[in-house]
Amino acid sequence: MASDLTPRTQGRGPRGAAAGARTGAAGQASAWPAAAGPRDPDARFRSRQWRQRLEIAFFVTPALVLFAVFVVVPIVQAGRYSMFKWNGLGPMDNFIGFQNYANALADTIFQRAVTNNLLIVVLSIAIQLPIGLAIALLLNRSFPGRTAMRVIVFVPYVLAEVVAGVIWALLLQPNGPLDSVLDAVGLGFVKQVWLGDPGFALWTVIGVLTWKYVGLAIVLLLAGLQGVPEELNEAASIDGASWWQVQRKITIPLLGPTIRTWIFLSMIGSLQLFDMVWILTKGGPANATVTMATYLINQGTERSQYGYASAVAVLLFAISFILAILYQTFIQRNDSDDASVVRGRRKVSR
Amino acid sequence: MTAVAAPPSRGPRPRVARVRADRRRVGPLVYVAAVVVAVAVLAPVVYAVISGFRSNGQLAENPVGLPSPWVWQNYVNVLTGGNFWKYALNSTIIALITTAVVVVLGIMAAYPLARYRFKGRDGLYMVFVLGLLFPATVAIIPLFLQIRDLGLVNTFWGVALPQAAFALPVTVVILRPFLQALPKELEEAASIDGASRIGFFWRILVPLSGPGMVTVGVLAFVGSWNAYLLPLLILNDPAMKTLPLGVADFSTQYASDTAGVLAFTSLAVIPALVFFLTMQKRIVSGLQGAVKG
Numbered sequence: 133m134a135s136d137l138t139p140r141t142q143g144r145g146p147r148g149a150a151a152g153a154r155t156g157a158a159g160q161a162s163a164w165p166a167a168a169g170p171r172d173p174d175a176r177f178r179s180r181q182w183r184q185r186l187e188i189a190f191f192v193t194p195a196l197v198l199f200a201v202f203v204v205v206p207i208v209q210a211g212r213y214s215m216f217k218w219n220g221l222g223p224m225d226n227f228i229g230f231q232n233y234a235n236a237l238a239d240t241i242f243q244r245a246v247t248n249n250l251l252i253v254v255l256s257i258a259i260q261l262p263i264g265l266a267i268a269l270l271l272n273r274s275f276p277g278r279t280a281m282r283v284i285v286f287v288p289y290v291l292a293e294v295v296a297g298v299i300w301a302l303l304l305q306p307n308g309p310l311d312s313v314l315d316a317v318g319l320g321f322v323k324q325v326w327l328g329d330p331g332f333a334l335w336t337v338i339g340v341l342t343w344k345y346v347g348l349a350i351v352l353l354l355a356g357l358q359g360v361p362e363e364l365n366e367a368a369s370i371d372g373a374s375w376w377q378v379q380r381k382i383t384i385p386l387l388g389p390t391i392r393t394w395i396f397l398s399m400i401g402s403l404q405l406f407d408m409v410w411i412l413t414k415g416g417p418a419n420a421t422v423t424m425a426t427y428l429i430n431q432g433t434e435r436s437q438y439g440y441a442s443a444v445a446v447l448l449f450a451i452s453f454i455l456a457i458l459y460q461t462f463i464q465r466n467d468s469d470d471a472s473v474v475r476g477r478r479k480v481s482r
Numbered sequence: 483m484t485a486v487a488a489p490p491s492r493g494p495r496p497r498v499a500r501v502r503a504d505r506r507r508v509g510p511l512v513y514v515a516a517v518v519v520a521v522a523v524l525a526p527v528v529y530a531v532i533s534g535f536r537s538n539g540q541l542a543e544n545p546v547g548l549p550s551p552w553v554w555q556n557y558v559n560v561l562t563g564g565n566f567w568k569y570a571l572n573s574t575i576i577a578l579i580t581t582a583v584v585v586v587l588g589i590m591a592a593y594p595l596a597r598y599r600f601k602g603r604d605g606l607y608m609v610f611v612l613g614l615l616f617p618a619t620v621a622i623i624p625l626f627l628q629i630r631d632l633g634l635v636n637t638f639w640g641v642a643l644p645q646a647a648f649a650l651p652v653t654v655v656i657l658r659p660f661l662q663a664l665p666k667e668l669e670e671a672a673s674i675d676g677a678s679r680i681g682f683f684w685r686i687l688v689p690l691s692g693p694g695m696v697t698v699g700v701l702a703f704v705g706s707w708n709a710y711l712l713p714l715l716i717l718n719d720p721a722m723k724t725l726p727l728g729v730a731d732f733s734t735q736y737a738s739d740t741a742g743v744l745a746f747t748s749l750a751v752i753p754a755l756v757f758f759l760t761m762q763k764r765i766v767s768g769l770q771g772a773v774k775g
Contacts, residue, residue, distance in 0.1 A: 309533075438627065
């Protein structure tokens with residue numbers, strides 16, 4: 133996404149800003165003339181270049197080492213482990229090629245996990261976007277208590293997923309608090325065995341995820357709304373447009389880039405979903421709520437099939453990566469005029 | 483708002499539009515909707531906190547209700563039990579190490595990426611940007627084995643360093659535009675005054691990037707504080723566990739003591755909520771920065 137490369141361009145055309153950044157960089161390069169270098173301009177240039185390389189290395193190396201040791205190496209290793217049948221201990225000598233991948237793709241539980249993840253991706257967007265948009269439009273109007281509301285809607289997002297999960301697990305117990313509230317208000321007939329019914333547990337998880345994550349959508353959409361000039365709204369209402377017409381024809385279309393970015397974040401988060409499911413159901417009952425991440429932890433650390441779990445991890449990454457690239461190529465490409473750069477952040481959206 | 487972390491040279495934004503929200507008539511419907519939303523959002527948390535003041539007998543009799551009488555024992559037990567403080571301390575230490583490592587290494591890496599011109603700069607930046615696509619979940623199995631081989635299982639560093647590594651991409655992506663936006667006249671002035679580029683970095687750039695560093699620091703801290711999967715695999719020693727692990731353990735070990743679980747969980751929420759309320763603007767601006775660049 134170009135906003136990475138040419139950010140903070142509100143108010144200027146993106147192209148102009150990019151050009152500005154380029155000339156800026158050129159200006160910086162000349163800010164440090166080699167004051168007391170050798171007379172020969174070539175040698176002066178070379179020594180300056182060496183100095184600069186050392187400086188760059190000094191600044192970048194620590195981060196790169198940390199990144200290599202804990203991010204790059206494990207990811208490469210995942211690819212290697214995935215070719216072996218290996219329990220994590222002892223020599224890794226049972227090379228089985230792509231057999232782990234074939235096994236995973238043929239496993240009905242893994243297929244279930246992929247289906248569940250995709251369902252969560254689609255439903256999270258389909259449920260949270262309308263709710264988030266409605267609440268954001270509501271909070272964008274001026275009324276006493278608006279600031280407090282903005283803080284309140286964001287509270288669930290800040291709670292640890294584990295903490296939220298433990299609270300919800302208690303609320304959703306059979307004959308627990310939620311059921312008794314439903315009884316009290318005469319809605320007893322909607323009661324379910326929320327987390328224990330294989331046919332319903334996934335819906336419950338999606339409901340809890342909505343509670344936890346709709347705040348992120350609201351906060352991002354509110355930020356997007358503040359970029360919509362008030363003059364547009366005023367002009368439209370002078371022309372006789374109703375509040376709803378203004379929102380539908382002007383505000384929401386202008387929110388397009390924000391919405392598309394949020395969808396991307398939500399999608400990556402849904403694909404990596406682990407904590408909440410692990411706390412609420414451990415992927416059960418009867419694998420009804422299994423996700424790719426709970427499946428891989430189950431196979432890896434719980435059953436010590438590290439080779440197989442690594443193959444699942446590679447598949448999880450491949451699916452996330454392909455969806456991210458497709459999304460960037462076909463949906464977000466219009467939001468930027470620069471080379472598209474894939475981005476997203478699990479912790480932001482999970 | 484982004485304005486908090488906005489670098490000085492940003493073009494003027496339509497400020498009026500931001501300050502003035504839609505001022506037209508707000509009907510009673512808006513208030514009703516606002517109350518419904520607030521209740522739906524807060525009810526679970528409020529329920530947990532208040533029910534922590536009830537006894538298990540009261541909870542069994544009626545799962546929803548006000549405490550009568552108010553029972554302080556659950557909270558007192560948690561606070562005097564020792565485990566809670568141990569977990570909170572462990573969480574704090576790990577979060578502080580993670581934050582310190584990621585902020586220091588992040589700004590160092592962002593500096594040349596923002597203000598030097600060199601071959602391979604864009605390629606180097608892409609390495610970090612691609613890192614955004616690799617959350618720890620994907621690499622968790624080999625990461626666990628790697629940490630085991632490094633002998634870092636059951637250590638604070640074994641959790642903090644990988645967390646910092648996985649937080650680096652978002653840190654660099656937020657900080658780079660921030661550093662790019664600082665006016666180049668500063669650099670020229672520093673150079674005329676005889677500062678080296680490294681001197682410029684320490685004496686001018688670092689102090690000026692305070693807001694940006696706070697934003698990425700808060701994001702790293704909250705991420706570490708709430709983390710579950712990595713600590714779950716790395717920390718099996720009860721003495722090393724963090725609060726999320728403690729909450730999960732407590733809720734399974736003492737499942738029959740519902741009131742105790744609610745008290746423990748409520749107390750675990752408090753640090754996060756206090757931190758959020760004080761840092762709210764930073765967290766929100768950081769998220770928006772992460773989205774808008």
